[in-house]
Every structure is written in structure tokens, then in C-alpha cells.
Amino acid sequence: MLDIHFIRENAALIKAGATKKHMDADIDGLLAVDDERKRLRQELDAKRAEQNRRSNEIQIAKGAEREKIIEAMQHLKNGMAESEERLKNVMLEWQRLMLTVPNIPDMSVPDGVDDADNVEVKKWGEPTAFGFAPKDHIDIMTALDIADFGRGAKVAGFRGYFLKGDGVLLANAVWQLALKHFSAKGLSPLSVPSLVRREAFLGTGYLPQGEDDLYKTQDGEYLAGTAEVATMAYYMNETIDLSKHPVQFLSFSPCFRREAGAHGKDVRGLIRVHEFFKWEQVVLCKAEHDESVRLHEWLNRNTEEFIELLGIPYHTVANCGGDLGLGQVKKYDIELWVPGENTYREISSASYFHDFQTRRLNIRYRDAEGNLKFAHSLNSTAIPTPRILVSIIENYQQADGTIKVPEALVPYVGKSVIGEAGR
């Protein structure tokens, strides 16, 4: 959500931003509703002022005089009820429209319609070369019996999976290496709820427009698709202390996604599943653009370093305007080489929001002058499992069907090769 004053003063800028994001935003409609809101508000405030004044008179007045004022008050009350009803309806429309206004993308965001227009900003390593015909992770894992997709579907349905044996060890190894790597960067580990109330999704900008992407319980909570939701809501309606340093969390949670709009895509394997696990970086900082930019680069770099630790070829793209979410100012995706598909696939997404989320969540801090301000927020994937296993396994597969364990993971897996006979 943006500040209504800011929207008023920068209507043209916001319209241009929406165009760049290929989103519809009825700014003129919003401003008209806002005019009406202000008018009704003033009208009602004046009536309430009179009511308060008269109410004091009633206390002093006696007998017939008192009865007369009370009768006049009843008339006033009827008029107020009407104003209140109109204001209530206007407010509903105002809130609905306010939630649809997209944040303005940064100048540096490339133009474009969808992910095909994202721009590569960095490339690390070269696509893995094999002296044999490489297999995809589904074949490799099934052959080694470290995953079971058939029974996954039997038990959990479409996109269901089991990890088995060394597949479990590998996922665990990634979690532990991630905890070590990202903690060392200065992020505090946090284990967060996945079953979360609606406000947190509204606050982070996943609702109201993303209802179809979320699982919902019969009690009205939703299953979060990322730890970002609970982590951001951790400080909802609070004033936090940012005087010394930003808030920096490394959150872990199960993640649930309906993938409602992706029915035909990635129907096999571990790329796109309904439930997975993820370490997520979440940051709250002072409301300064430079600080947001600095931390955004830092978060993304943390993840790049982790991928380099795993030794997997990747590139980083700057997402184009059409590939940005409602609240995002700028976003980088890190995409890893997937030999089985002969292409790069997304593993991480780093974004900053300015005060778009904190305004909805009401997370503020006091600046050096003691004034209350909405903080800035950012988040970035640290690493998701099991999707990361796809790239590890396919890039580290060997001619004999075994998998070399990336050196950094060996201490956590407890072996240097997965699938060796007798091991």
C-alpha cells in the first residue's frame, strides 16, 4: 500500500509505474473516491462536534429546556446515521482501491512483459559438460532409490513425492550448510508458522488478489507459500528499534503452494511441488532508499555465494517490469543450470518493497528525530529444498549413475558419493 498523500502528489508517476508493470490501476477513480471520503469525513466531524457540544449542554440544562435539546439531538442523530452509512460505503471502496495500487518499479528495472524479457546481469560458471548422455533428476533419483514419485502421487496426489535414504540426507545437508552460511552473514535463525492468519497475507501483499494460489483451512487460516509471510507479520502493529542495525532474519518453514495457474507446467519431478521447505532471508531497515538498495544487493549476493559454495553454474537476472509483483520495487532471480532441461531454472528471488508491506502491516520505527516512520522491508530466498536437489543431482551426476556430493556438503551427508555399490 502506498501513502494516499503520495498517490495524490505523484499520480502520473504511479500510472507510469503501473504501465511498466503491465498492471491496471484506477488512480483517477481512487482520487475521486478520496475526494468524497474527505468531504464526508469533514461533514461528519462537524456533526460530531455539534453532538459533543449539545451533549455537554444537556448535562447543565433542566426541565423543558433539557427536553428540547434532547429532541433536537434526535434529529441530529438521524442525519449522522446517514452520513456514517455513506462514509462506510465510501471507505470500503477506498480500501479496495488502495490495495490495488502497485508500488513504483525502480528506474533500473528493465522493460518487458514476462520472464522472457528478464535481463541477465551476472553469469557464473559454464553449463556443465558431460562425457556421456546426462539423465534428468527423476531418472537418477529413481534408479538410486533416493526418491519415489510413483508412490508420491499415490499417497499425496499430483506433484506428490517421497525423498528416501540419501535423498533425505542430501536435503538435510543443504539445510545445515545454509544455516551455517547465512547465519555467518549476520542473519538470526527463526523457525516460523506456516499456518497463518489472513491479516499476514494481506499485509505482505499476497491477498486479496492471490486467493487461488493459497490453501485455506476450515478455520479460516491459510497455509503460507513462504516463511516471509509469518516473518514479516512477526512485528505487525509494533514499533521496532532500528537505531543500531536492521532486523535480519533467516527463517525456516514448510511452504505450500497450490500452483493453480501452472497446471501444465513441470508436471514431473521436484521442480514444482505443492509442499516443500525453504530458508528465507527477511530484512527490515530504515526508510532510506540507499539502505534498501544496499541490503537488496547484499541479500542476493548471500544466495549467490551459497550457490557458488555448491559449485552449480548459475546466472542472475534483473526481472522486467511485467514480472514484478504488486509491491515489489525491484527483483533479482537467481537461476541454476538444469542439464536435464538444458536451461537455467529459478532457485531464488530477491526483492525490496520500500514501505509497501510495512504500511499494510503497520510496522514502524523512530528515526533519529524521534518521528515514527514505516520501515522498509526486503526478502530473498536463501535456499529451497527439494528444488535445489534437481540442480545438485543433475550437475553432479557421473557416468556410472552415481552422484558426486558437492564438497561443501560432504561433512553433512557423511559421504562423497551417493549410489556407490556397497555404500
Place this chain on the structure above:
RNA sequence: GGAUGGUUGGCUGAGAGGUCUAAAGCAGCGGACUUGAAAUCCGCCGUACCGCAAGGUACCGCAGGUUCGAAUCCUGCACCAUCCGCCA
């Protein structure tokens, strides 16, 4: 799932239909006294919206209702505490 009691400013806590413009204390800020500090004394000390300003309005967990008037009464919801039941 059942029962009971709660939710008031940064914190503690009074408040029970009409100066609530929310007592008091603590913490904080400014000042006096002091070489400095403590103690003491004086003053200030919530947020948001509208307004050039004067000022006005709203907010006592949230949403409704009763009333001329609600922190206060009524209803629903959320959350907290304690007890019972169930349980990894």
C-alpha cells in the same frame, strides 16, 4: 471441546452511563538546585485524520447494538490467563 476470569497510554494500574480533556505511580524529555551526580522541586510527556491556522474528529482488544450521551450497558469475534478433558 467445557468452565471461569481478563484485554485501558512505553510499563504498572484506577475508572462501574454525563467536565474522561482517562487518576496515580514508574520510565523518558526539558529546567532549577549542584563542581558533577543522586535526592528534591517545576514543567513537558500517545497515535491518526481534516485544517494555512485557530481548532476539530476518532481511537480504552476488534466489529456491531442500546442511549440525547458509552472505556463503562448488550451481542458477536479475536486474543491472554487458570482449571478440566484430549494429546505428539
